[in-house]
C-alpha cells in the first residue's frame with residue numbers, strides 16, 4: 200500500500216470573509232466554529248487509498264444504506280494545532296494519534312491508513328486554514344480526523360469501502376467559563392466498556408453508549424461521569440472522554456492501568472512521562488471507588504484531575520453518587536495538578552525544552 204498518493208488542493212471558492220471569521224474566532228468555545236476546508240481520502244478494497252484532497256468544507260452525500268449509518272463502523276481522533284511562542288505552527292505528537300487511529304481501525308475491522316497520510320492530511324488542513332487560529336488564551340485549532348464505513352450494503356460484515364476525513368475547528372477553552380474544577384457523578388447503572396469490548400478503541404459507539412450516563416449526570420447538576428469497571432463495578436476507569444489521575448499526600452501520582460477497557464490517552468501518557476522526568480513516583484495501578492472516598496476523607500489523596508486533548512488538565516472538585524458525596528483536597532486546582540499542566544502546556548507552546556521531540560513544527 201503506497202503512502203505516496205497525490206494530494207489535490209482545491210481552495211474554497213467561497214471562504215468566510217475576514218470580518219466574519221474574526222467575529223467567529225473571538226470567543227470560539229469548543230467544537231462549533233469550523234474552518235473553511237476539509238480533507239477527504241477514499242479507500243476501496245483491492246484499490247487501496249486514493250483521491251486525497253483538501254477542499255471546501257461541505258455536506259456529505261451518503262446512500263441511505265451506507266454501512267456506518269446501520270452498524271456504526273466508525274473511528275475518530277482528536278488533536279490540536281498550536282501556535283508556538285515564536286509564531287510557528289505545530290502539532291503535538293501527531294504520530295501517536297496516527298498509531299492510535301490504526302489501532303482503533305484494527306479493532307473495528309477497518310482499513311488502516313498509512314501514518315504519513317494521517318499526518319500529511321492534518322498538516323495540509325492546518326496550512327490552508329492557518330488564519331483560523333483564535334487569538335485567545337489557550338487558543339488552538341482542534342483537528343478531528345475520522346473514518347466511516349462507506350459501502351452501501353446492509354449485510355453484516357466489515358465494509359469494503361472507507362471514507363477518511365479531517366475537519367477543523369477553532370478552539371478556546373473546553374469547559375464553559377473555564378471552570379476551576381469539575382464535579383463528577385459515579386455512574387451506577389451504566390458501564391462504558393467491558394473486557395473484550397471496544398473500550399480501548401476511539402470509536403463513536405463508545406460515546407453513543409455513554410451519553411445516557413452523561414445526561415443523567417448533567418440532570419443531577421454534575422459536569423461529567425466517572426465510569427467504573429463492568430465486572431465488579433468497583434475499579435475506577437475513566438470519564439466519558441478523559442483519563443483520570445490521583446495525587447497522594449506523599450507526592451506520588453497514580454492512574455488506572457491500560458487494561459483494554461480504558462482509552463490510551465496521549466495526554467495521559469505525556470503526563471506520566473513528564474511526572475517521571477520530574478522525579479515523581481508514578482503508579483499505573485487499579486484504584487477502587489470506595490478507596491478514593493476514604494482517601495479523600497482522610498487526606499491521603501490531596502488532588503485528582505482528568506486529562507485529554509480537548510480540556511488538557513482539569514481538576515476534580517466534588518465526586519457524588521446516590522450514597523453521598525465527597526470533596527477532593529480543597530475542591531479546586533491543586534499544586535501538583537497545576538505544575539504538571541503548566542509543564543505540558545509549556546512544551547506544547549514551545550516555551551519549554553522538548554526532550555522527547557513531541558512538537559512537530561509545520562513551518
Ligand SMILES: *Cc1c(COP(=O)(O)O)cnc(C)c1O
Nearest residue numbers: 440441442462464465466507508
Ligand atoms: C480521546 C479520549 C481520551 C483522551 O485521549 P487524549 O489522547 O489524551 O486526547 C480519554 N478517554 C476517552 C474515552 C477518549 O475518547
